[in-house]
Amino acid sequence: MTDRADPAASAKEPVAAAPAEEALAVASAVAGTATTEAVAAANPLRDPRDKRLPRVAGPCVMVLFGVTGDLAKRKLLPAIYDLGNRGLLPPGFSLVGFARRDWKDQDFAQLTYEAVKAHARTPFREEVWKQLREGIHFVPGEFSDDGAFDALAMALAEIDETRGTGGNYAFYLSVPPKFFPVVVEQLKRTRLSDAPDGSWRRVVIEKPFGHDLQSAHELNEITTSAFPESSIFRIDHYLGKETVQNIMALRFANNLYEPIWNRSFVDHVQITMAEDIGIGGRAGYYDGIGAARDVIQNHLLQLLALVAMEDPTSFEAASLRREKEKVLKAVRLPANLGLNTARGQYAAGWQGGEKVVGYLQEEGISAESTTETYAAIKLEIANRRWAGVPFYLRTGKRLGRRVTEVAVVFQRAPHLPFSADDTEILGQNALVVRVQPDEGITVRFGSKVPGTAMEVRDVSMDFAYGESFLESSPEAYERLLLDVMIGDPPLFPHQREVELSWKILDPIEEFWATQGQPEAYESGSWGPESADAMMARDGRVWRRL
Ligand code: NAP
Secondary structure, three states: OOOOOOOOOOOOOOOOOOOHHHHHHHHHHHOOOOOHHHHHHOOOOOOOOOOOOOOOOOOOEEEEEOOOOHHHHHHHHHHHHHHHHOOOOOOOOEEEEEEOOOOOHHHHHHHHHHHHHHHOOOOOOHHHHHHHHHOEEEEEOOOOOHHHHHHHHHHHHHHHHHHOOOOOEEEEEOOOHHHHHHHHHHHHHOOOOOOOOOOOEEEEEOOOOOOOHHHHHHHHHHHHHHOOHHHEEEOOHHHHOHHHHHHHHHHHOOOOOHHHOOOOOEEEEEEEEEOOOOOOOOHHHHOOOHHHHHHHHHHHHHHHHHHHOOOOOOOOHHHHHHHHHHHHHOEEOOOOHHHHEEEEEEEEEEEOOEEEOOHHHOOOOOOOOOOOOEEEEEEEEOOOOOOOOOEEEEEEOOOOOOEEEEEEEEOOOOOOOOOHHHHOOOOOOEEEEEEEOOOEEEEEEEEEOOOOOOOEEEEEEEEEHHHHOOOOOOOHHHHHHHHHHHOOOOOOOOHHHHHHHHHHHHHHHHHHHOOOOOEEEEEOOOOOHHHHHHHHHOOOOOOOO
16 A cells, blocks of 8 residues: 555545635536525525535546446436536536547547436536536547556646646546456556645545455455555445435434334344346346345445444544444354345346346346346344344345335334234334435334224325425435545445455355355246245245335
């Protein structure tokens, strides 16, 4: 690891501390919208006396490797435009694309334009697009081509001259994982990773960070040999979601839930990420990785950490990460992995009124593939708060519905002074954080059914983002890209969290590797029977979604 300082990584960095007038001038220069009044007017729950300024990026270049890929087109390019539209990008902001096509700047501008038109969250505005367009450049090349990276270094120096970006560069690696080390080595060779005094250089690495503990460790060795830890941003885009950050608001800004957020009241926790689509055109990425590495190692274990951690002393990166690390360290695997995990592979079936093929018939997938498209695991947390409370994690493709949620299911009341008939359909109380879609929170509790009898059954109380706030939530990538440019790391997992998550998953993967073919489940169903059997053995059921 180098001992180079990252001058803008601390809270004292010049950009974050820009004077009020300057920050507002910057904001309005791009879009003219992000004044404090506009920010306050945007949603009715904001106190009109709140004079906080929007967080605005300072002068910089965003270099996107893999700019012709799926993620760049659907998420990253639209998110950059949306930031511009919200007045959060600085004048002179420049966007450099890098991929193998023999393209000129205007070809990349055309791709960006189409991506923005198709996927941006905010309305298209010609003046915002024009400003973004002026800063668009393309550098063609292979990741293994030294000449292409030399050309990139020259292009960046020229952009600094012409657009006043001050040598501040964020390198976003939206590339197949096998190229993460290759690109980092090139940035090191060309010294693009070295920040001259007064400037910053940051690298953003997409998931998955490694394939197991060993490879995550090796990737980290390479990355930290080029960039100081404070300049490495490991993306887990779930942490950029409003609903996921709201888990912390729900727990730590209220007094209502925390007293019952423990083993004395909670029966179990279910964390689900269900997708209704198959692997689409991503066979090359998905096969050999599977559901657990793709989603549980990162998104679901991060959700578990936020739900189960103790209060951080602040929301600064060090405190937040420390608490997440502590709880991940306390996670225990069940002794019998055969009975307490389940994996499946989707078979043909019907979805959305269409007949769909099974995983083994997907283009690019070998007929013998043992990659799981569904995974469920039971974990426990060995600490005073959670001892004996199971956390059930499940994820799968081609399930009944697209939904991600965290359900905290409470114990039954110790005594019910009602006749058994009257409470026959009364379930357990639950608090459900709906991460996506229909973002919000539901509390399920028992209520008297109107009438002459004392019948009690489940009802729900709902908070929906769409109804309480006028402003639509920013996309996760908007928040995370802005954090990278500002140099604000709390929403990015530290290497220690990444490694702790692999330590949890590796023994499960090793066990599954000895178990042959995963159990088939019909497309459009809720997964393999072994997952239901795993819950039934504990006297529980998966929530019906
Ligand atoms: P992708 O569609 O396969 O795109 C890969 C990009 O890398 C393309 O722009 C490709 O450019 C470029 N590339 C590949 N090999 C190259 C080489 N040798 N030299 C130069 N450029 C090369 O991948 P993706 O789905 O966008 O995913 C990118 C990263 O994001 C991956 O790490 C993935 O795990 C992660 N991720 C993706 C998603 C998603 O929804 N897609 C979600 C979460 C995380 P050309 O082929 O045009 O040259």
